[in-house]
Amino acid sequence: MLNKKIFYFVFILLIIFIMILPPSRKLIYNVVSDFYYPFMNLALTARNNIKKKSITNKSKSFLINEIYDLQRINSELSAASSHLNTILEENNELRKLLDLKKNPGYSYIFAQVLFRDPIEWFTQFTINKGYLDGIEQGAVVVAKTDRNKNSFGVVGRISSASKHTAMVDTIISNECNISVYIPSNGATGILSGGKRDSKNIWSKVSYLPRDLTYAPSSIVVTSGLNKLTPPDLFIGKIMDLKYSPISVYNNLFIEAKIRPVVDLNHLNFILVFVKKK
Amino acid sequence: MIHFAYIFLILFFSILIELLFGSIGMLMPITAVSIFYITIVYNLKTGICLGFITGLFINTLYGHYLFPAPLSLIIVSILAFVWLHKGVLKNSSLQVIPGIIVSLVYSAPPLLISYFAYEQGFMLLFYKLMILLVSTFLGAILLPTMIVILDSINSKIRLNLYQKAKERLIES
Numbered sequence: 001m002l003n004k005k006i007f008y009f010v011f012i013l014l015i016i017f018i019m020i021l022p023p024s025r026k027l028i029y030n031v032v033s034d035f036y037y038p039f040m041n042l043a044l045t046a047r048n049n050i051k052k053k054s055i056t057n058k059s060k061s062f063l064i065n066e067i068y069d070l071q072r073i074n075s076e077l078s079a080a081s082s083h084l085n086t087i088l089e090e091n092n093e094l095r096k097l098l099d100l101k102k103n104p105g106y107s108y109i110f111a112q113v114l115f116r117d118p119i120e121w122f123t124q125f126t127i128n129k130g131y132l133d134g135i136e137q138g139a140v141v142v143a144k145t146d147r148n149k150n151s152f153g154v155v156g157r158i159s160s161a162s163k164h165t166a167m168v169d170t171i172i173s174n175e176c177n178i179s180v181y182i183p184s185n186g187a188t189g190i191l192s193g194g195k196r197d198s199k200n201i202w203s204k205v206s207y208l209p210r211d212l213t214y215a216p217s218s219i220v221v222t223s224g225l226n227k228l229t230p231p232d233l234f235i236g237k238i239m240d241l242k243y244s245p246i247s248v249y250n251n252l253f254i255e256a257k258i259r260p261v262v263d264l265n266h267l268n269f270i271l272v273f274v275k276k277k
Numbered sequence: 278m279i280h281f282a283y284i285f286l287i288l289f290f291s292i293l294i295e296l297l298f299g300s301i302g303m304l305m306p307i308t309a310v311s312i313f314y315i316t317i318v319y320n321l322k323t324g325i326c327l328g329f330i331t332g333l334f335i336n337t338l339y340g341h342y343l344f345p346a347p348l349s350l351i352i353v354s355i356l357a358f359v360w361l362h363k364g365v366l367k368n369s370s371l372q373v374i375p376g377i378i379v380s381l382v383y384s385a386p387p388l389l390i391s392y393f394a395y396e397q398g399f400m401l402l403f404y405k406l407m408i409l410l411v412s413t414f415l416g417a418i419l420l421p422t423m424i425v426i427l428d429s430i431n432s433k434i435r436l437n438l439y440q441k442a443k444e445r446l447i448e449s
Contacts, residue, residue: 015347025337
């Protein structure tokens with residue numbers, strides 16, 4: 001009888017311990033996600049192979065056109081990249097002369113969505129790269145805004161990373177906080193959480209100054225105040241007036257609804273920004 | 278040892294299948310069904326412990342900040358215990374009833390949490406109800422199918438059968 005009581009007591013204590021303490025959650029996440037990684041990665045590889053096979057069904061002329069387009073885009077990007085490198089070197093030289101801190105610089109890690117929760121589809125997902133690949137907690141995740149354009153938008157942040165996988169909290173999640181900047185009026189605020197209804201999905205930007213005006217469709221970008229976040233990454237636009245995007249709270253600050261620029265429903269390939277060491 | 282390996286394999290594949298189907302947007306309550314089966318074949322204590330651990334694994338894998346799955350799976354184990362005492366185990370088609378209840382217990386809490394945390398509007402509530410309906414339908418099919426498949430394996434490797442659990446209970 002006593003043994004039974006001790007068993008239930010220890011069991012309940014274990015439940016409380018695991019559910020409350022974040023380090024224990026992190027430990028379980030690391031162990032379980034790394035354990036399932038090879039199997040989920042196998043499924044991902046199979047999915048990729050099927051997609052590759054489906055490409056071979058397309059006509060030769062279509063594929064030739066695709067190659068030419070890619071070659072053109074590649075040369076354009078190479079030219080832009082070398083030009084930017086020159087500007088970066090020049091910027092570093094000038095910073096040195098002015099005794100300013102050197103820009104940290106970021107590298108990009110390419111990753112793919114490994115699995116998603118069908119219930120929290122828009123707020124969280126797991127990618128197939130972990131801390132062994134250089135992913136760190138708090139790193140910003142971006143994805144293409146449009147298939148045919150070379151522009152990227154912020155998807156979210158890395159909330160935890162195990163050896164081979166990492167969890168991403170999207171800009172809709174309440175756990176993702178990003179410092180943002182609105183270039184049209186110079187306001188800065190904190191992006192934190194969001195909601196969706198049947199037609200729209202939006203993030204909330206809080207702590208915006210009350211004395212400024214906020215026009216619909218104003219662009220919102222990252223402020224770069226956090227060392228892990230590069231500045232000027234496109235996040236979204238303030239929503240149209242019909243969705244009443246601006247509200248005052250506590251009689252002190254403005255809260256704005258912004259429409260994410262990335263389609264969070266269809267994510268496959270993403271880039272993770274990590275600070276160069 | 279064989280029991281440990283057997284339970285491990287069932288739960289490992291259940292979680293894997295749930296993750297794979299989850300990645301294409303389908304809410305598959307296979308883990309809950311497995312916990313129900315294990316509780317009937319083994320006992321309530323095993324069911325509760327495994328339910329808690331499996332639920333914890335699923336919620337941490339999905340990165341949830343609230344942990345509804347361990348509690349839901351513990352309730353599933355208790356429901357299995359009740360079904361063992363009050364229900365009919367021999368008729369396969371009757372297992373649709375616990376299949377439906379188990380899916381509801383397992384799928385409804387996270388759907389409601391997600392709706393109140395991130396969603397609004399009647400349309401999305403309706404959409405969530407549709408997901409719950411599909412999940413319930415899957416649960417109703419999964420439990421009888423799992424009983425047929427696992428019982429045939431169990432009889433070959435001489436393990437306890439789901440359909441004979443009541444007889445074992447009366448004997449003991």
